[in-house]
Amino acid sequence: MLCKISPKAHFFRIEDSYAARAQKFKAGFGSKLRSCYKILGKLRMLASQKTAKFPGVHVTNTLELRANEQSVDLQPASDAALRFIGVIRTPWKTRDDCPRQGHLDGPSCELIVDPVWHEALQGLDAFETIEVLYWLDKSRRDLVLQSPKSDGHTIGTFALRSPVRPNPIGTSVVRLDRIDAGTLHVRGLDCLDGTPLIDIKPDRCVFTPKAPPKAGDARPDGPKMGGEKCKNRSYLPPYLGSL
Numbered sequence: 001m002l003c004k005i006s007p008k009a010h011f012f013r014i015e016d017s018y019a020a021r022a023q024k025f026k027a028g029f030g031s032k033l034r035s036c037y038k039i040l041g042k043l044r045m046l047a048s049q050k051t052a053k054f055p056g057v058h059v060t061n062t063l064e065l066r067a068n069e070q071s072v073d074l075q076p077a078s079d080a081a082l083r084f085i086g087v088i089r090t091p092w093k094t095r096d097d098c099p100r101q102g103h104l105d106g107p108s109c110e111l112i113v114d115p116v117w118h119e120a121l122q123g124l125d126a127f128e129t130i131e132v133l134y135w136l137d138k139s140r141r142d143l144v145l146q147s148p149k150s151d152g153h154t155i156g157t158f159a160l161r162s163p164v165r166p167n168p169i170g171t172s173v174v175r176l177d178r179i180d181a182g183t184l185h186v187r188g189l190d191c192l193d194g195t196p197l198i199d200i201k202p203d204r205c206v207f208t209p210k211a212p213p214k215a216g217d218a219r220p221d222g223p224k225m226g227g228e229k230c231k232n233r234s235y236l237p238p239y240l241g242s243l
Helices: 007-046 115-121 226-230
Strands: 086-089 108-113 129-135 143-146 169-180 183-187 196-202
Touching: 108 115, 108 196, 129 183
Parallel strands: none
Antiparallel strands: 086 108, 086 196, 108 183, 129 169, 129 196, 169 183
16 A cells, blocks of 8 residues: 655655755855855955055065064055056166165166156256156055164154155156156166156256245245255255255
8 A cells, every 4th residue: 555645744845855955055155154254364464455556456464574563454545546647667677676765877767758748848858857756556555663674673664765655655856867759868766667657846956936936935044946945955966066
């Protein structure tokens, strides 16, 4: 005699089977999820900062800290945007090769200005020295204390001219040799090849404002404009020392 199974009992048997499978899947998924969280936590510990140029890429970690250096946990910067005006070409491909400070008799470098800004270069060739601002895109941005000599002695970031800064803007006074079709040939830079160019200005020590003077310009303690205001500057180029 055949044993008949009611439709209702058959339904509950199928339901129990699916419930068991779901419970097994949930347990396995939970285990994998916990493993993912552990890996993510380790990555967060290693990663320290994101670059402005590549906000989704972590480029530094705590293993790069020298003795007694201190970093801070920062959120991605989002309060300003830069418009790069070109790119810098230098002989240096790595930070180990790059000089700490540029020299006016150093190797020739190029500031390749985007075509849209070529007209903005009019009049710049009247100056022997110019100021160049650039974005040190390979630098970390989270150190508050640094050890320049790697000896454990630390100095605050704002007391250094290190490229490692909250906003890694580099600035150099360079000698302008010539301008060829939007490319400036200069000497005195200290940055890597391919560094984004932010801005170009006449050297403030040899610049006389073109606009009429303002009330706030007046000072009772001596000259205000041109090379006189930088007469005693210790890093004044030799050929400007007589100004």
